[in-house]
Amino acid sequence: MEFVVITMAKIAVMLGVLLTVVAYTVWLERKVCAWMQDRVGPNRVGPFGLLQPLADGLKMMLKEDVLPRHITDKALYTLGPLMAMVPALVTAGAIPWGSQLPLFGRQIQCVVANLNAAVLVVFATSSFAVYGIVLAGWASNSKYPFLGGVRSSAQMISYEVCLALSVVPVFMQIGSLSLCHMVEYQTHHTWMIFMPWQWPSFLIFIISAFAETNRTPFDLPEAEQELVAGYNTEYSSMKFSMFFLGEYAAMFVMSAMMVTLFFGGWSLPFAPFNRPATTLWIGLAHVAIFLAKILVFLFLYIWIRWTIPRVRYDQLMALGWKIFIPLTIVNIVFVGIVLALWGGR
Amino acid sequence: MLVQRPKLTFWERLYLPQVLQGLWQTLSHIPRKKFTRQYPEEKPPLYGKYRGAPELVRDPDGRVKCVACQLCEFVCPPKAIRVVPGFRKEGASDASVEKEPSDFIINMNRCIFCGFCEEVCPEEAIFLLRDFSVSGYSREEMQFHKDKLLELGGVREDKIQKWKNK
Ligand code: SF4
Ligand code: SF4
Numbered sequence: 001m002e003f004v005v006i007t008m009a010k011i012a013v014m015l016g017v018l019l020t021v022v023a024y025t026v027w028l029e030r031k032v033c034a035w036m037q038d039r040v041g042p043n044r045v046g047p048f049g050l051l052q053p054l055a056d057g058l059k060m061m062l063k064e065d066v067l068p069r070h071i072t073d074k075a076l077y078t079l080g081p082l083m084a085m086v087p088a089l090v091t092a093g094a095i096p097w098g099s100q101l102p103l104f105g106r107q108i109q110c111v112v113a114n115l116n117a118a119v120l121v122v123f124a125t126s127s128f129a130v131y132g133i134v135l136a137g138w139a140s141n142s143k144y145p146f147l148g149g150v151r152s153s154a155q156m157i158s159y160e161v162c163l164a165l166s167v168v169p170v171f172m173q174i175g176s177l178s179l180c181h182m183v184e185y186q187t188h189h190t191w192m193i194f195m196p197w198q199w200p201s202f203l204i205f206i207i208s209a210f211a212e213t214n215r216t217p218f219d220l221p222e223a224e225q226e227l228v229a230g231y232n233t234e235y236s237s238m239k240f241s242m243f244f245l246g247e248y249a250a251m252f253v254m255s256a257m258m259v260t261l262f263f264g265g266w267s268l269p270f271a272p273f274n275r276p277a278t279t280l281w282i283g284l285a286h287v288a289i290f291l292a293k294i295l296v297f298l299f300l301y302i303w304i305r306w307t308i309p310r311v312r313y314d315q316l317m318a319l320g321w322k323i324f325i326p327l328t329i330v331n332i333v334f335v336g337i338v339l340a341l342w343g344g345r
Numbered sequence: 346m347l348v349q350r351p352k353l354t355f356w357e358r359l360y361l362p363q364v365l366q367g368l369w370q371t372l373s374h375i376p377r378k379k380f381t382r383q384y385p386e387e388k389p390p391l392y393g394k395y396r397g398a399p400e401l402v403r404d405p406d407g408r409v410k411c412v413a414c415q416l417c418e419f420v421c422p423p424k425a426i427r428v429v430p431g432f433r434k435e436g437a438s439d440a441s442v443e444k445e446p447s448d449f450i451i452n453m454n455r456c457i458f459c460g461f462c463e464e465v466c467p468e469e470a471i472f473l474l475r476d477f478s479v480s481g482y483s484r485e486e487m488q489f490h491k492d493k494l495l496e497l498g499g500v501r502e503d504k505i506q507k508w509k510n511k
Contacts, residue, residue: 035375307371308364 010112011093018092021291022248023053025298032299033306057241065237068142076139081235081242084132087125088249094118095256096180098266098287099276110266110287111180118179119171122257123164126212129250130156133231136243140234148230151220151313158320159211159218165328166204169335170261173198183265187274191264197338200331202262204324209254211320214247216305220313255297259290266290396460396473399426399451400498401491404506408439409495410470413446417462417471425455426462442508449491453479474498 027042027049034041042049071077095118098110115121130153137149170192171177174185192198211218222230232243259265266286267274277283311319356362382389391397404410413430431447433440462471476497481487489497 032375034381035379036371038374038377038380040379040381303368303371307367 006106006108007112010108010110014092014097014112015089017097017291018089018249018252019245021252021294021298022245023057025248025251025302026056026244027053028298029302029305032302036303036306060238060241063237065239068140068234070141071139071234072141073139076135077234078239080132080136080139080231081239081246082132083135084129085242085246085249087128087132088246088253091122091125091253092249092256094121094179095253095260096183096265097256097290098283101283102278102280109180110283114180115178117177119167119177119182122179122253123160126250126253127156127160129246132243132246136235137231140231142234144228144233145231148222148227148233151227152214152231155211155214155218155220155316155320158317159208159324162204162208162320162324162328163212165325165332166201166208167261168328168332169198169201172332172335173339179260179265182260183267186264187267190269192262197335198262200327201335202258204328204331205261206258208324209258210301210304211316213250213254213301215251215301217308217311218316219305219310220316251298251301252294255294255301256290258297259293263293391475391477395475395477396458398453398458398474398476398479398489398497399456399460399462399471399494400474400476401449401471401494402469402498402501403495404503405500406438406506406509407500408508409445410468410501410503411446411449411466412442412468412470413444413449414467416465416467420461420465421456422459422461423455423457425452425457426450427452439508446491449494451489451494453481453487453489454484469501469503472498472501 030052031041031049042052045051045055067074067077093112094115096109096111096114100110101108113121133152133156134149137145137147137152140146140149170182173192173195174182176182176185186192193202210216214220214222220230222232227233232240235243266289268289272278272282273285273289277286401409401411411428413428415428415430418424418426418428427448427450428446429448429450430444433442433445458473460473463473474497479487
C-alpha cells in the first residue's frame with residue numbers, strides 16, 4: 001500500500017516536472033530561435049513571454065478538432081497521437097532523476113521504477129513511438145502523412161540499431177544495465193565522458209538520438225518543404241499537440257539518457273554532490289543538478305535545429321547503415337580491447 | 346547543363362568542421378542587436394511620398410473640395426469608390442461650384458492604395474495620406490463614408506483656391 005502511494009506520488013511529480021519542462025522547452029526553442037535570427041521572440045504574454053506556454057496550451061485546447069472526411073479508420077487515427085506521446089512518458093519512469101529524498105523518515109528513491117534492465121526498457125518503449133507515427137501516416141489516408149510515416153519508420157528503425165549498439169561499450173565497462181548502477185558507478189569513478197575511449201560511443205549516441213527524436217538535421221518525417229507537415233498534416237487541436245508533446249518529451253528523455261549515461265546523472269564530481277543524499281536539501285539539489293544538465297542538452301537540440309540544414313533522405317540512410325552501424329561494431333571491439341588491456345574498471 | 350561538382354577535401358567531406366562553424370555563427374547572433382520593431386507601440390517610419398489610405402481634404406477655408414465629378418469613381422481599378430452627387434447649399438459662398446458629394450464612400454476592403462484617384466482628381470480633393478493600418482471588425486465598418494473621410498483627410502494647404510473669386 002505504502003509502495004503504491006509513494007510510486008503514485010513519484011509518477012505525479014515526474015509527470016508534472018516533465019510536462020512543465022516540455023512546455024518551457026517550447027518557449028525556450030522559440031526564444032533561442034528568435035535570438036539566433038536577431039529577433040526577440042515571444043514577449044507579450046507575461047514577462048519575457050514566460051506565460052506563452054499556458055496561452056499556447058489554452059489555444060490548443062480551444063481549437064476545433066477537425067476530422068477530415070477522407071479518414072475512414074477513426075480508431076487508428078485517434079490511436080496515432082496517443083501512441084506517439086505515451087512511450088516518451090513511460091520511458092521517463094525508468095530514469096533516475098535524483099539520488100534519494102529523506103522524507104517523512106523514509107529514504108525515497110528518486111526513480112519511479114528501479115529496473116535492472118532499465119536501458120533495454122527505455123530503448124524498447126521509446127521505439128514504440130514509431131508506431132504512433134506509422135499509424136498516423138497510414139490512418140490519415142492522404143499522401144503527405146503517408147510519405148512522412150514511411151520515412152520516419154525507416155529512419156527510426158535504422159537509428160534504433162545505432163542507438164542501442166553505441167551504448168554497449170558503456171555497459172561493458174559497468175557490467176550492468178541498470179541506470180541507477182550507471183550513475184553509482186560514475187559517482188565512484190568519473191563521468192563516462194571523461195574517459196576518452198568512450199568518446200566515439202558518445203558521439204554516435206548523440207547523433208543517433210537526434211535522428212531517433214526526429215529533430216533537425218534528421219527531421220525528414222516532417223520536412224515542411226516537401227511534405228507540408230509530414231505525418232501530422234491531417235491532425236488538429238489536442239491530437240496535434242499530442243504529437244508535439246511526444247516529440248518534446250522524447251527530446252527530454254533522450255537528454256536524460258545522455259546525462260545519465262555519460263554525464264553522471266544527478267551527481268557532480270565533488271562532495272557532497274557525488275554521494276547519495278543524506279539530507280533533503282542535498283536530495284533536492286541533486287534533482288536540480290539533473291534538470292540543469294538536461295537543460296544544457298535541450299539547448300543543444302535547439303541550437304542545432306536552428307543551425308544545420310536538413311540532410312537528404314539517402315544521405316540519412318547511408319549515414320545510418322553504411323557508417324554508423326559498422327562504426328558502432330568496431331567501437332565495441334575497440335573498447336573491449338581497451339578494457340581488456342587496461343582493465344577499465 | 347552539367348553542373349561541375351567541386352572536389353572536396355577530406356576535411357570538407359567530414360562535414361563536422363562546417364557544422365561547428367555554423368554552430369558558432371548562430372551562437373554569436375544571440376547577444377547581437379535585435380531588429381524587431383515592437384509594432385503597435387513603435388510605428389515604422391513613413392517616408393515622403395508614402396501612399397496610405399485615400400482620404401478627402403478640405404481647403405484652407407474649410408470647404409469640401411470635391412465637386413462630385415466622379416472621375417475617381419470611374420478610374421478606380423477595383424471599383425472601391427462610390428460617389429453620390431448632390432448640390433451645394435443655396436446661398437453658400439461656394440454656391441457657384443454647384444455640385445458636391447452628398448455621400449462619398451470608399452470601400453477600404455477593396456481599395457488597393459494605387460493612387461489613381463489622387464492622380465485623376467481635377468480638384469485635388471482626394472489624397473492618399475499616411476494611414477496604413479485600416480482595420481475594423483465588420484465589412485460595414487470598412488465602408489468609409491464622407492464624414493469619416495473628411496475627418497481623416499483634414500485641411501490641405503492650397504495656394505490657388507480657384508473657386509474663391511468665381
Ligand atoms: S487608391 Fe486606387 S483603389 Fe484606392 S480608392 Fe483610389 S483609385 Fe481606388
Ligand atoms: S474626389 Fe476628385 S475625382 Fe473624385 S469625385 Fe471628387 S472631385 Fe471628382
